[in-house]
Amino acid sequence: MAKTNPRTVARAKRVRRIRKKITGTSERPRLRVFKSNKHIYAQIIDDVAGRTLAAMSTIDKEFAVGEDASKTGAAKAVGMKIAERAKAAGIEDVIFDRGGYIYHGRVKSLSEGAREGGLKF
Template identity: 45%
Template sequence: MKNKKSRKIFGKPNRPRVSVFRSNKGIYAQIIDDVSRKTLVSSSSREKIFSKKSRKTKIELSNEVGKLLGQKIKKLKIKKLIFDKGKYLYHGRIKSLADGIRESGLEF
C-alpha cells in the first residue's frame, strides 16, 4: 500500500498544476502544464513589484504573490487549477498564497 506522501499530483491539460516552494525569505509559485512539461507562468516574492521598502508581513506578501499569479494566469484564459502544496502544511503562507489565487477568481 502506498503512502499518501508518495503520491504525485499530476495536472491535466484543462487543469494545470500550481507548484509552491517556500523558503525562509520568500515564496515562489509556478503554473505547470504536466502533459507538455512546461511552465506557463510563475511569480515570486522576489519580483521587482514587491520591493523591500514595503513593510508587509510574509503572510501578506504571500497573498499578494497569489493575486499576481492569478492575474497572470487569467490572461491565458484558464479558470481551474490543481494546487500542489508539496511537503508543506496548508496553513500560514501557503494558505495565504492559495487565498490570493482564489481572490483573483480561479478555482482549485
C-alpha cells in the same frame, strides 16, 4: 560526508507521495508552491507538455508588497498576482500542489489570494 536534514528528507517523501496522485493537464494545470525562509514561489505547470505556463514569486521584479509587509501578506499578494497571470494565459481551473508543506500560514495565504484573484481549485 554531508549529513542530510531529516526535515528535508521527510518533505521530499511527502512531495513524491503527493506527485503520484496529482498531475496537471492543459485543461487543469497544477499550481505548485515552494517556500524558503525569506521568499515564496508559485508556478502553474502543465505536466503533460512539461511546461511552466505562469510563475510569480516575492523576488520577481513586478512584485510590490502592499500595506501588509508580513510574509503571509506577501504570500497573499503573490497568490493574487499568479491568478492575474493565469487569467491572462486563459487559465481558470487549477490543481493546488502545496509542495509537501502543511496547509497553514503562508501556503494557505497564497491559496486564498489565488482564489480571490479568480482561480478555482
